[in-house]
Amino acid sequence: MSENKSGAFLGGVVIGTAIGAVTGLLVAPRPGKETRQFLRKSADALPEIVEDLATSLQLQTGRLSEASQRRWEDTLGRLREAIAAGQEASQRQYDDLVAQEEAPTSDYDN
Structure with a gap:
């Protein structure tokens, strides 16, 4: 049971107990005193x-x-990890593009 539901359950028990007590008093065969x-x-x-x-x-x-x-905190940690992974992947892709541009071209490419 989640904590929110257990709090609602506890409140329901207390309210139910109070209603039951009042009802019992009104119905009970006791003298007024x-x-x-x-x-x-x-x-x-x-x-x-x-x-x-x-x-x-x-x-x-x-x-x-x-x-x-x-x-x-868990969500924030996962978000930070995802951002770091994205930055690393972007940097690798950029480095690959720069390396391709700097690579010597062969005589056959012209």
């Missing part, structure tokens, strides 16, 4: 959950950034 206590505890835990999610997203973003940087 217990439900309110549970909601209060859940609300108290929410900042920690958000902080964990933010940390996970930062890690995913960092990994994606590192992967992009590596791909860019």
Whole structure:
């Protein structure tokens, strides 16, 4: 799974968990007082959950950034190699043309 897809998956899991928890609370056969206590505890835990999610997203973003940087460096290296190879081939072709022009002509060519 690519890093971008794993980040999206992680976000989907967190959102799905939150939706499931809210739905469970609304459907659960608990008395109102217990439900309110549970909601209060859940609300108290929410900042920690958000902080964990933010940390996970930062890690995913960092990994994606590192992967992009590596791909860019690889591409740049291949581009440099291609340019160098093209320059060498051009120089060889030029040297061959110069050598042909400097080669002595035989009497039969005139």
